[in-house]
Amino acid sequence: MAIAAPPPADPAPDNAPKTARARVRAELTGEIKDVARRHVAEAGSGSLSLRAVARELGMVSSAIYRYFPSRDDLLTALIIDAYEAVATVAEAAEAHTSRSGVAARWLALAQAIRGWARANPHEYALIYGSPVPGYRAPQDTIAPSARVSLVFIRLVADGVERGEIHPDPRVAIPRTVHSDFVALRELVAPGVPDHVLGPALLVWTGLFGAISFELFGHLHNVIHDHDAFFEAQMRLAGHHLVGPDQRD
Amino acid sequence: MAIAAPPPADPAPDNAPKTARARVRAELTGEIKDVARRHVAEAGSGSLSLRAVARELGMVSSAIYRYFPSRDDLLTALIIDAYEAVATVAEAAEAHTSRSGVAARWLALAQAIRGWARANPHEYALIYGSPVPGYRAPQDTIAPSARVSLVFIRLVADGVERGEIHPDPRVAIPRTVHSDFVALRELVAPGVPDHVLGPALLVWTGLFGAISFELFGHLHNVIHDHDAFFEAQMRLAGHHLVGPDQRD
DNA sequence: CAAAGTCAAGAGCACTGCTCTCGATTCTTG
């Protein structure tokens, strides 16, 4: 989540690097990230070795430090990329179903995120698993991490606006939580009442709980058809999202 | 989860080791685990160093290998201990509230688990975060991991028996999932219908999603009063657990 | 064209997990 600052306008994209040196530098930076990403994808973040990356690129280990000041910085770059990858997937799923009902859009969004997670389990673990040992998320990661959540929040706001999502007033919202919800509403969720934000956030964290349980093996020997199980669970979560039945 | 095998009866507890050598061995094994656990608690699993543990114990690093064949084995021992610690906490919470209603028991259970997680974040990450790099959960961890889930499943079975939990038939249970549910029912959840197991598992994974989001910083700058937020969310989850309102 | 900035390379430090060998101690067994 960490939906705090609105996405800052890129200051100077500089898509066309001027000097030749800058061009090869950008290229090499990308190559290092690509190799590192592949290593992480294959063996996990803990096995990421600057020396191994350098070896594969045919350079000496100390040369890497010209491009990334430390292993953690390289890891941070990968984390940001992972956030953007999952956000892109989520946005694409939303774009394809934006004319459907909230339940269908929610299911598509959940399945898109799970699909990305299953295809890139180590990168998923990088951003939604335990924080990397000795690693504290720097400021640079909070903006990219907000993009995914924004997709969901917009879906919720949309559902409220269209009258598809109804508040569930069964649980009181404490004062302190209410003020957090006010801030959230003003920033990204206009028109979404507290009693929708509560269930929505529960469903949202539940999605990642379900994916993490599946990916990290906590459903091993319990659930075998993970696809069917996940879909059924997310359909149910969708019902929790849209709120109590309107039986009148 | 991994509720597969019923807890095996301890073959030979051997609580009173015979020889003096065996006694000091058991003692030293415990000391190594204690120091290692403290290191993990302070710096995370990635920073666990056999040499540092050995140093603190005044022995040489190679001596550790007389007690744990590898770093991963030491980590496995810590993982098992962590599972048992959280299970103990969960069982204690259940024992204290077993005469209350399902909603109250659920809330107490959720808060107990979250309390343990907040007190031992690195150990929580060890078992519910991403699997440790280069580490595959050995068979030894699945039995201890089942204990926590069993507390919850028994609570659910109890609620069904007492008529407090009602099935939510809004989402169809696929055939393959049904057969998993049948197995689960026969093993640990007698009398719990599919349409209760589904919501129950959703709530259960949601609990860990909520705790992970809080602990791993995904709610940073979004939620500030984590205690109040968690309680409200878990109360809502409790409503999802007990099933649809019975308004007739 | 020369000064300033940037680069890859190499050596080196402190650390890691792990293996092997070597005596010394302890347990088991005849």
Place this chain on the structure above:
DNA sequence: CAAGAATCGAGAGCAGTGCTCTTGACTTTG
């Protein structure tokens, strides 16, 4: 009770790691 077997701590050593510093060659800039 003593001999043989098992276990133990210590030490050296190997291959790997992140990271720093220096050196010499290169590119960009003024």
